[in-house]
Amino acid sequence: MITTIYALAFYFATILLIVGLAYRIYEYATVPAPLNIATTPAPTTVPGVWLRMFREVALFESLFKSNKWTWIFGYMFHVGLALVLIRHLRYFLDPRYVPDLLWTGLELVQPIGKYAGFAMIAGLVGLALRRILVNRVRYISSPSDHLMLLLLIVIGISGMVMQYIDRTDIISLKNFFMSLAYFNLFDWQPLPDSLPLMVHLTLILILMIIFPFSKLLHAPGVFFSPTRNQVDNPREKRRMVAWTRAIESGSGK
Amino acid sequence: MSELDKSELDDGNPDGGVSLPDPLELPEMKPDAMKDLHSFEAAPKHETDLGFPGEQPDDWQDVVINKIGDLRQRYRSFRVYLDSCVKCGACTDKCHYYLGTGDPKNMPVARQDLLRSVYRRYFTLPGKIAPWLVGARDLTEEVLEEWYSYYHQCSQCRRCSVYCPYGIDTAEISMAAREIMDSVGKGQKYCNEIIGKVHAVGNNLGMPGPAIIATMEDFEEELKEDTGIDIKIPVDKKGADILLVTPSADFFAEPHIDGLFGYAKVFHELGVDWTLSTTASEAGNFGMFIGSYENMRKVSLRIREAALELGVKRIVFGECGHAWRVAYAFLNTLAGPWDFLDPAYPVPQHICEFTHDAIRKGKLKFDKSQNDHLTMTFHDSCNVARATRMGDKPGGQFEIPRAVIKAVCNNYYDMDDNTIGEATVCCGGGGGILTDDLMDIRVKGAQPRMRALRKVTEEHGVTNMAAICAICKSQFSKVLPKYDFDMETIMSVHQLVGNALIMSDAPREEDSEPVSDGASGEETASADPAA
Numbered sequence: 103m104i105t106t107i108y109a110l111a112f113y114f115a116t117i118l119l120i121v122g123l124a125y126r127i128y129e130y131a132t133v134p135a136p137l138n139i140a141t142t143p144a145p146t147t148v149p150g151v152w153l154r155m156f157r158e159v160a161l162f163e164s165l166f167k168s169n170k171w172t173w174i175f176g177y178m179f180h181v182g183l184a185l186v187l188i189r190h191l192r193y194f195l196d197p198r199y200v201p202d203l204l205w206t207g208l209e210l211v212q213p214i215g216k217y218a219g220f221a222m223i224a225g226l227v228g229l230a231l232r233r234i235l236v237n238r239v240r241y242i243s244s245p246s247d248h249l250m251l252l253l254l255i256v257i258g259i260s261g262m263v264m265q266y267i268d269r270t271d272i273i274s275l276k277n278f279f280m281s282l283a284y285f286n287l288f289d290w291q292p293l294p295d296s297l298p299l300m301v302h303l304t305l306i307l308i309l310m311i312i313f314p315f316s317k318l319l320h321a322p323g324v325f326f327s328p329t330r331n332q333v334d335n336p337r338e339k340r341r342m343v344a345w346t347r348a349i350e351s352g353s354g355k
Numbered sequence: 356m357s358e359l360d361k362s363e364l365d366d367g368n369p370d371g372g373v374s375l376p377d378p379l380e381l382p383e384m385k386p387d388a389m390k391d392l393h394s395f396e397a398a399p400k401h402e403t404d405l406g407f408p409g410e411q412p413d414d415w416q417d418v419v420i421n422k423i424g425d426l427r428q429r430y431r432s433f434r435v436y437l438d439s440c441v442k443c444g445a446c447t448d449k450c451h452y453y454l455g456t457g458d459p460k461n462m463p464v465a466r467q468d469l470l471r472s473v474y475r476r477y478f479t480l481p482g483k484i485a486p487w488l489v490g491a492r493d494l495t496e497e498v499l500e501e502w503y504s505y506y507h508q509c510s511q512c513r514r515c516s517v518y519c520p521y522g523i524d525t526a527e528i529s530m531a532a533r534e535i536m537d538s539v540g541k542g543q544k545y546c547n548e549i550i551g552k553v554h555a556v557g558n559n560l561g562m563p564g565p566a567i568i569a570t571m572e573d574f575e576e577e578l579k580e581d582t583g584i585d586i587k588i589p590v591d592k593k594g595a596d597i598l599l600v601t602p603s604a605d606f607f608a609e610p611h612i613d614g615l616f617g618y619a620k621v622f623h624e625l626g627v628d629w630t631l632s633t634t635a636s637e638a639g640n641f642g643m644f645i646g647s648y649e650n651m652r653k654v655s656l657r658i659r660e661a662a663l664e665l666g667v668k669r670i671v672f673g674e675c676g677h678a679w680r681v682a683y684a685f686l687n688t689l690a691g692p693w694d695f696l697d698p699a700y701p702v703p704q705h706i707c708e709f710t711h712d713a714i715r716k717g718k719l720k721f722d723k724s725q726n727d728h729l730t731m732t733f734h735d736s737c738n739v740a741r742a743t744r745m746g747d748k749p750g751g752q753f754e755i756p757r758a759v760i761k762a763v764c765n766n767y768y769d770m771d772d773n774t775i776g777e778a779t780v781c782c783g784g785g786g787g788i789l790t791d792d793l794m795d796i797r798v799k800g801a802q803p804r805m806r807a808l809r810k811v812t813e814e815h816g817v818t819n820m821a822a823i824c825a826i827c828k829s830q831f832s833k834v835l836p837k838y839d840f841d842m843e844t845i846m847s848v849h850q851l852v853g854n855a856l857i858m859s860d861a862p863r864e865e866d867s868e869p870v871s872d873g874a875s876g877e878e879t880a881s882a883d884p885a886a
């Protein structure tokens with residue numbers, strides 16, 4: 103019964119996450135950017151813009167300029183999260199279909215992934231404290247902002263509990279996800295019976311579902327930010343989009 | 356208060372200075388301190404002149420919601436920025452209006468949230484289901500009033516966009532908000548009246564062509580008295596090579612006029628054939644401040660028409676920050692293509708690029724000692740700093756004006772690093788709030804810049820500050836005295852150029868003024884290439 107509920111929920115959440123995110127990306131990509139609004143000094147070439155974007159995404163460059171505390175906590179959280187996610191791939195991939203080299207790579211990340219969990223939680227706690235203690239940040243926070251951090255913290259802690267305190271049967275867990283992946287519909291391998299696992303999976307489902315409707319859209323959003331992704335070349339290149347062209351030809355409003 | 360608050364303070368401000376207040380010192384938070392500041396609203400005629408409704412319609416809420424829906428289809432910035440903010444708070448201490456007032460609604464993210472809360476309520480699923488959870492709220496009359504107050508306390512300076520991890524630019528939101536308010540007839544008198552004047556007459560001052568011609572004749576006489584030579588300020592001269600488009604303040608008030616004299620002297624010395632236009636007699640484009648593409652385009656097209664009509668080959672813009680933003684970043688889109696102009700030069704060019712180029716080629720000679728009574732600093736105007744470029748390298752907008760100043764002045768010091776360059780703090784009067792009814796926020800918003808200036812005056816004996824923006828200059832003339840500076844502290848860059856420029860056809864005054872007396876004589880050499 104429980105297994106069936108989780109199985110259906112995972113299908114639902116996965117579809118929502120993928121379709122929802124794809125739709126958002128489609129929206130962001132199709133809304134035009136009629137004017138050049140790059141925040142200068144900006145790169146004057148396309149490779150320059152890639153480099154700027156890389157620095158933003160991989161190093162949080164602007165945040166670093168802005169506030170060292172938020173940068174430290176935010177960076178710990180995101181890098182931790184990225185490593186933890188990579189570590190999790192093990193549970194969803196079938197080694198038979200993964201190139202050996204990649205699998206070896208994944209195995210190598212495993213030990214780092216362990217510490218990454220701590221970094222992630224520490225970063226999140228730092229961010230949560232900042233949100234509560236710094237009056238400016240408290241002022242701009244809605245309940246959802248606090249809850250989002252809480253959600254991630256509990257996801258992290260429940261994961262750590264399974265790793266260090268109340269070890270879960272990883273083999274059956276993997277069998278469960280494999281049976282999902284191979285669409286063994288209504289013939290799913292049973293989920294191991296574990297409270298921390300229920301908590302962990304439930305909150306992850308929530309996270310997947312809210313992703314396309316929440317501020318988590320910053321992840322795709324950053325790539326579409328015109329102040330960051332535009333080339334500083336307005337004198338050389340005339341920018342025109344459909345609605346500005348319509349105005350120019352006298353047919354638009 | 357908390358540990359975190361204190362340590363943050365340190366990290367924004369590396370060296371606290373001795374006893375002087377740090378320019379970026381955090382204020383105590385005073386919620387709603389500026390809530391009642393409400394600039395004069397546009398009269399129905401100001402609205403209808405620009406194509407907006409004169410009265411607030413009965414179904415104004417629907418109109419506003421539709422307008423938000425419309426803008427999110429038109430501007431990727433608006434769309435992505437409303438969705439992407441994670442409330443990380445990195446921008447909260449970056450706005451000079453927050454630093455000056457302590458009103459949390461002047462923190463950039465809070466300013467965005469005034470609109471984002473409504474967007475969430477009507478356009479996002481969580482906002483529709485659980486508004487209390489995600490800070491969504493209904494659109495009410497109070498919300499509209501709040502928009503009106505706080506979106507006219509933003510100078511659209513983009514300082515926040517530099518520091519946001521996603522480059523969220525509050526200026527984009529405040530432009531959109533003003534456009535939305537205009538769509539229900541709730542415009543601001545200052546901006547909209549001015550735009551109306553440009554449409555009708557050609558410049559922000561509403562100065563008609565004959566008055567411009569007469570003024571330039573007076574100016575030519577003044578120049579003749581000063582220099583003894585016939586320096587022309589041509590107007591509507593057909594077939595001239597260069598059309599100079601400059602803020603109309605340059606025709607009207609100090610220190611702007613001295614800047615205009617500086618351009619005229621440079622043009623004269625180089626022997627270039629240039630002209631002003633009576634119909635394109637304004638560089639500024641307030642259409643940007645109200646976020647109206649149509650108005651911005653209409654204002655820009657005057658320049659295209661004048662260029663065609665006069666048959667010029669190049670367009671050069673005078674000293675003006677927001678004008679340079681529209682010119683540099685938007686003009687090609689709004690009024691291009693410029694294929695009828697000389698392709699050897701960028702369109703448009705900034706007067707500082709023009710002068711800098713001549714200096715580099717050794718075509719201008721200066722007597723720097725003429726500026727020896729001054730010790731200068733330079734205020735990077737935000738729109739130039741964060742929305743444009745000069746020259747062909749990123750950052751040229753910082754280097755070129757400084758190189759020009761250093762070529763004509765011996766004494767120069769920069770203000771604190773975190774208040775110049777891309778981190779520059781606004782003068783406090785930009786973005787359409789340079790009006791007496793907003794004097795309160797103008798004075799408070801100038802505080803970080805005034806403190807930075809105070810530091811260099813104490814530490815390096817700086818006497819004057821140069822700027823290349825008409826709004827900055829006007830704003831500083833007004834607020835400097837409130838911070839115990841002389842109002843003449845603010846100068847035009849080309850005023851300094853004009854002071855030091857050696858006019859090769861000037862009458863020799865060998866008895867009265869010896870050019871060379873000891874050390875300073877050597878400065879009469881050509882421009883300092885290292886500057």
Ligand code: HEM
Binds near residue numbers: 165254320324
């Ligand atoms: C392209 C990938 C991503 C980039 C560049 C990115 C970047 C950032 C940055 C710069 C911040 C602000 C600093 C901070 O508060 O940590 C932030 C905040 C946040 N990010 Fe991401 N992020 C990415 C992906 C994700 C993903 C996949 C999640 C999913 C769980 C996530 C969750 C969050 C949360 C919850 C916050 C808010 C933290 C707070 O409340 O203070 N991010 N992100």
Ligand code: SF4
Binds near residue numbers: 461463514516
């Ligand atoms: S654009 Fe400038 S004035 Fe407006 S919120 Fe940002 S920092 Fe403040």
Ligand code: SF4
Binds near residue numbers: 440447
């Ligand atoms: S810095 Fe950007 S993401 Fe962070 S609170 Fe400000 S606007 Fe939002």
Ligand code: SF4
Binds near residue numbers: 677
């Ligand atoms: S007036 Fe000057 S300092 Fe102020 S926003 Fe404009 S350019 Fe910036």
